[in-house]
Amino acid sequence: MTDYEAVIGIETHVELMTDSKMFCGCPVDFGEAPNTTTCPVCLGLPGAMPVPNAEAMEGILKIGTALDCEVAEISYFHRKNYFYPDLPKNYQISQYDVPICHDGSIAIDVGGEPTRIGITRVHMEEDTGKSIHMGGGGRIHDAEYSLLDFNRSGVPLVEIVTEPDIRSAEQARAYGAELQRIVRTLGVSDARLEEGSMRFDANISVRPADDPVLGTRAEIKNVNSLRSLQRAVAFEIDRQIELIESGGTVVQETRHWNEETGKTTSMRSKEESEDYRYFQEPDLVPIEVSAEWRDAVMAALPELPAARRSRYQGLGVDARVAGVLVEADELGALFEEAMAAGGDPRLIGNWLSGEAVAWSRAENTAVGASPLSAQHLVDLAAMVADSTLSASAAKQVLGGVLGGEGSPAEVAEARDLVQISDSGVIEAAVDEVLVAHPDAVEGIRGGDMKPIGFLVGQVMRSTGGKADPKQVQQLIRDKTAG
Ligand code: ADP
Ligand code: MG
Ligand code: ZN
Numbered sequence: 070m071t072d073y074e075a076v077i078g079i080e081t082h083v084e085l086m087t088d089s090k091m092f093c094g095c096p097v098d099f100g101e102a103p104n105t106t107t108c109p110v111c112l113g114l115p116g117a118m119p120v121p122n123a124e125a126m127e128g129i130l131k132i133g134t135a136l137d138c139e140v141a142e143i144s145y146f147h148r149k150n151y152f153y154p155d156l157p158k159n160y161q162i163s164q165y166d167v168p169i170c171h172d173g174s175i176a177i178d179v180g181g182e183p184t185r186i187g188i189t190r191v192h193m194e195e196d197t198g199k200s201i202h203m204g205g206g207g208r209i210h211d212a213e214y215s216l217l218d219f220n221r222s223g224v225p226l227v228e229i230v231t232e233p234d235i236r237s238a239e240q241a242r243a244y245g246a247e248l249q250r251i252v253r254t255l256g257v258s259d260a261r262l263e264e265g266s267m268r269f270d271a272n273i274s275v276r277p278a279d280d281p282v283l284g285t286r287a288e289i290k291n292v293n294s295l296r297s298l299q300r301a302v303a304f305e306i307d308r309q310i311e312l313i314e315s316g317g318t319v320v321q322e323t324r325h326w327n328e329e330t331g332k333t334t335s336m337r338s339k340e341e342s343e344d345y346r347y348f349q350e351p352d353l354v355p356i357e358v359s360a361e362w363r364d365a366v367m368a369a370l371p372e373l374p375a376a377r378r379s380r381y382q383g384l385g386v387d388a389r390v391a392g393v394l395v396e397a398d399e400l401g402a403l404f405e406e407a408m409a410a411g412g413d414p415r416l417i418g419n420w421l422s423g424e425a426v427a428w429s430r431a432e433n434t435a436v437g438a439s440p441l442s443a444q445h446l447v448d449l450a451a452m453v454a455d456s457t458l459s460a461s462a463a464k465q466v467l468g469g470v471l472g473g474e475g476s477p478a479e480v481a482e483a484r485d486l487v488q489i490s491d492s493g494v495i496e497a498a499v500d501e502v503l504v505a506h507p508d509a510v511e512g513i514r515g516g517d518m519k520p521i522g523f524l525v526g527q528v529m530r531s532t533g534g535k536a537d538p539k540q541v542q543q544l545i546r547d548k549t550a551g
Contacts, residue, residue, distance in 0.1 A: 073277060076274045077274075078231050078234070078272045082268045083226070087125050089124075090122065090224055095110075122225060126358075130366045132191055135255055136188045140169065142358060144169040145166075145350075147164060148161070148348055149163045153197070155219075157198070157222065161194060169191065169356060174186060175188060177240060177243040177244050179239045180239070186234045190228075191228070196222065196223065197221065198220070201216040233283060245269055246295050249262070262293050263294060274287070275310055286321060287323070291327075293328075297326060324336055378392060381418065384418075389422070410444060421436070421446075425467070428468060441467075449470070456537050459538060465484065466486060488537050506524060510549055525542050525545060
């Protein structure tokens with residue numbers, strides 16, 4: 070059988086959380102009653118004139134700059150003409166041949182294989198209104214009638230288009246997740262997939278692994294979670310390979326992802342850009358971005374997720390742990406605070422991404438809603454450093470702190486987990502174990518060091534985990550030497 074390679078490019082739409090819409094003063098607010106945040110401009114009434122929103126332009130500049138894009142000194146708005154009931158002007162104002170940002174990239178890492186996904190363009194446009202299909206499961210085919218809400222009409226929308234650089238469903242998901250983190254870090258959008266403030270369209274084709282020519286692609290719409298993105302891409306890759314293997318050909322079309330069936334189905338043949346009769350928007354002047362504006366945006370960028378992860382790794386935190394800390398706001402915040410208070414990065418990072426996450430899942434409670442504070446983490450790490458607690462006892466103490474049993478010192482005391490500092494007690498426990506396991510002792514004396522771990526385990530068990538394992542091991546070595 071031929072070996073196939075999947076080729077994927079993703080188009081992402083992000084709604085900006087600006088005070089007002091892209092070309093009018095209506096508020097951007099989705100909590101309002103239908104058709105109340107509208108005006109002649111966003112309803113497309115004759116004679117109404119658009120005025121670009123500076124805050125939105127700043128937002129797109131932030132996104133483009135964060136994605137390492139070039140910024141065009143001058144870019145233009147075009148009219149993308151098509152008829153649809155949720156588009157009252159019969160055209161969408163968008164950017165066409167000269168977008169404001171282009172040629173950037175996002176770094177992702179799937180399975181320890183770092184890859185850069187090229188960003189072709191980042192352009193500004195406006196959202197449409199919302200059609201709500203009543204009856205027939207909410208899809209247009211079987212609906213009895215449709216309702217229109219124009220509150221969303223004219224909301225600033227940024228489109229981010231990748232090069233066809235993605236090679237697997239996992240990479241597609243990793244790209245989507247990283248883009249979402251970046252947009253959220255910038256604070257320009259809440260980027261919620263379920264609510265549609267971030268939306269993915271995935272373009273997928275397959276080709277024989279050694280073929281330099283791209284295959285025919287299908288574009289998948291209606292992907293509204295990262296999990297769906299991965300599933301939809303995986304399904305589509307398989308579908309196309311099976312189709313080709315059975316003698317068929319992939320047709321260029323738009324397909325709909327069905328979350329319930331886990332399949333994509335044909336929606337419509339793909340429109341070509343000629344179909345849209347693009348022409349320059351005569352009611353708007355070109356957008357000029359001065360070097361000062363561009364530089365000011367760049368200088369004010371917050372620390373981006375990739376930089377933050379590498380900063381954590383620089384502190385000695387594992388790559389995986391750094392990923393978890395950057396992903397979850399509450400864990401990241403606790404970690405930052407604990408670092409500022411001089412806590413041990415490795416230990417605290419491991420606890421937060423390990424025990425705290427496990428506790429949160431088991432208890433179905435956010436770590437942020439538990440009594441655990443950054444100071445608790447710092448204190449707990451100090452108790453490990455000065456051998457008051459063993460590493461495993463510290464994890465138990467952490468569980469107690471998360472569960473509201475008190476401060477680390479209180480939990481350690483109450484649960485009787487403080488390490489035995491009396492060396493006489495430990496020595497007695499070691500002696501007891503050595504007497505109970507003469508074969509192991511014999512083996513060690515004969516040069517087989519393997520039983521040492523076993524003996525340490527026995528002492529730890531008999532002391533209820535309260536002995537310092539390093540000290541125990543040293544004692545066993547001393548006592549079995551010679
Ligand atoms: P359109 O004008 O139809 O939107 P674009 O050229 O803008 O098409 O490409 C849209 C997306 O599809 C981009 O992310 C691009 O990388 C991707 N793409 C283009 N051709 C292919 C292909 N053969 N296979 C997979 N993805 C593709
Ligand atoms: Mg496109
Ligand atoms: Zn308006």
